[in-house]
Amino acid sequence: MTSHPDAPIPPTADPLTEALQFLRMEGIFYCRSELSAPWSLGLPPMPGCIWFHVVTAGSCLLVDSQGVQCGVRRGDLVIFPHGAGHHATDDPGLEPAPVMDLPHDYLSPNYAILRHGGGGDCVDLICGAVRLAHPAARSLIEVLPEMIHVDPSTSRRALEWLPSILGMISAETAKPLPGGEAVVTRLCDILVIGAIRSWLDTDVGAQTGWLGALRDPQIGRAVALIHREPEQEWSVAALAATVAMSRSAFSARFSELVGEGPMQYLTRWRMHVATDLLREEQLTVALVAERLGYASEAAFSRAYKRTTGRPPGEVRRTGAMNLPAIG
Secondary structure, X not given: OOOOOOOOOOOOOXXXXXXXXXXXXXXXXXXXXXXXXXXXXXXXXXXXXXXXXXXXXXXXXXXXXXXXXXXXXXXXXXXXXXXXXEEXXXXXXXXXXXXXXXXXXXXXXXXXXXXXXXXXXXXXXXXXXEEEOOHHHHHHHHOOOOOEEEOOOOOHHHHHHXXXXXXXXXXXXXXXOXXXXXXXXXXXXXXHHHHHHHHHHHOHHHHOHHHHHOOOOOHHHHXXXXXXXXXXXXXHHHHHHHOOOOHHHHHHHHHHHHOOOHHHHHHHHHHHHHHHHHHOOOOOHHHHHHHOOOOOHHHHHHHHHHHHOOOHHHHHHHOOOOOOOOO
């Protein structure tokens, strides 16, 4: 492993904010839907992606894969963090039309306009699917619920940011201009991050595991340092010293908040990063070992197989590997 630097590592003022910085998104599909009653759209499962819906006019129902209905209206934002299949409708009794089978007017390879329905009352939606590539982002998404509904009428924080972004989206979509699709897609990315932040602020589920640990001023900083610099030669003593705690107190509190010891978490995190480098960036096993600070390719390969059950070369060749969730 690489040696620990002599210079102190700058503190993380807000570990939770740092974790959210990993939420860099790649747009898969964005669509502005102009719908008129009666209508019903089926959205397919998109593994590894986040579905989102913004209502810019009218109201409708979103129905998750378990049949749970969520009424939404103008100004509401809903995301499906796990990319689960669901449908949007103005009449739950209608059979959903598969959205990918309907004709779209494509303005760019990833941005389209959909006009669908029977000519009655109108509903306008901005919908899309985005992909999160970084392992920190995927680990965050794994602990989110199946559906997150952001209603600015009941959330003061959402009321501060959601209407202004929706206003910008509405302006861009009402009178399309050159480059408008790029503006809309960037704004939609901000909406997805905003929805996740809203859940983190309000849901008790965000208070447990590594997400909850990020709120602890000392353990949160240690987790953030592991995320930021997994290649460093961290030890329990080194992490404890960095956050000004005794080794025993740090180890006990880390285990209590995160649910496993610091070295176990560090190893598992490194394997998440390694899987990303092998599968997504197609780096060689030797380069991944070097990137993560291992003394040799053999040492990294042993650690990887011991943790994941598969050799890294196989994961690189097949591109198929699902690690247990962090937290």
